[in-house]
Amino acid sequence: MTMNDKTFETYRPLMFSIAYRMLGSVMDAEDIVQEAYLRYRSADHVEAPKAFLTTVVTRLCLDQLKSARTQRESYIGPWLPEPLITTSMPTTSEYDSISMAFLVLLESLSPVERAVFLLREVFDYDYSEIARIVGKEETACRQAFHRAKVHVAEHRPRFQASPAEHEQMLQKFIEACTVGELDGLTSLLSNDVVLMSDGGGKASAATRPVRTPNHVARFLLGLLRQMPLTFSVEILQINGRAAVLVRDDQGNPFLIQQFEMDAGKISAFYLIRNPDKLQVFSRS
Numbered sequence: 001m002t003m004n005d006k007t008f009e010t011y012r013p014l015m016f017s018i019a020y021r022m023l024g025s026v027m028d029a030e031d032i033v034q035e036a037y038l039r040y041r042s043a044d045h046v047e048a049p050k051a052f053l054t055t056v057v058t059r060l061c062l063d064q065l066k067s068a069r070t071q072r073e074s075y076i077g078p079w080l081p082e083p084l085i086t087t088s089m090p091t092t093s094e095y096d097s098i099s100m101a102f103l104v105l106l107e108s109l110s111p112v113e114r115a116v117f118l119l120r121e122v123f124d125y126d127y128s129e130i131a132r133i134v135g136k137e138e139t140a141c142r143q144a145f146h147r148a149k150v151h152v153a154e155h156r157p158r159f160q161a162s163p164a165e166h167e168q169m170l171q172k173f174i175e176a177c178t179v180g181e182l183d184g185l186t187s188l189l190s191n192d193v194v195l196m197s198d199g200g201g202k203a204s205a206a207t208r209p210v211r212t213p214n215h216v217a218r219f220l221l222g223l224l225r226q227m228p229l230t231f232s233v234e235i236l237q238i239n240g241r242a243a244v245l246v247r248d249d250q251g252n253p254f255l256i257q258q259f260e261m262d263a264g265k266i267s268a269f270y271l272i273r274n275p276d277k278l279q280v281f282s283r284s
Helices: 003-023 026-042 049-073 092-098 100-106 111-122 127-134 138-155 163-179 182-186 213-225
Strands: 189-198 232-238 241-247 253-262 265-272
Touching: 003 026, 003 049, 003 092, 003 111, 026 049, 049 111, 049 127, 092 100, 092 111, 100 111, 100 138, 100 253, 100 265, 111 127, 111 138, 127 138, 163 182, 163 213, 163 241, 163 253, 182 213, 189 213, 213 265
Parallel strands: 189 265
Antiparallel strands: 232 241, 241 253, 253 265
């Protein structure tokens, strides 16, 4: 391994962290990091590797997001981020920036607003660095950050549950689904609960967000009736919190289900059925 390779490997986790939060896709983030590596290797001389790599990764992500907007417009049903397997319990600040709820919220920002917000809020770059990275004036970056911060603050959960509270709720949810009783399941849901399911046109899913406790509970109980005759359930950590992975009788991933809590109730469900986003869970 050359000195350049060692330097790049030092910054690989940072590069992936930026790219995944920007794109909401593990596969695309890995491709971006690989492209950044090739550009780093081919550069004549890089005096500041971290700045160089951050700039390359961010600009590649911005380019991809511009083309992704057209793809998202033709996407069938809600688009959800690709699940990220997390093996260690993240800190509160780390979880805040990789949770499904946060990544979904980033989708409502423009690509530049997303880049500026992430670089400043999550990765602590100063405005002069951010301006150089995204190719904008510093004043424009400050304005973009302010808009993004206000928007994110307005839509984030008010009272974030701890990992222990989340796992306790997950057990209650599984028990309610096992019993299959509507009132018991409804009692776990907040009044403004929303359920988003991502099938991408390749698996059955709701093509619009499902709202209200009664409608969400009925949708979930209906989904249970659509499960394979024989299936298995695994609990694993996805995007920093416990989630449910359902496999069919062949061991193939059928869906990932995760939820967000607010004030002691389930406030949002994220169901991922698009097989492209479940590939990482396939058994070889």
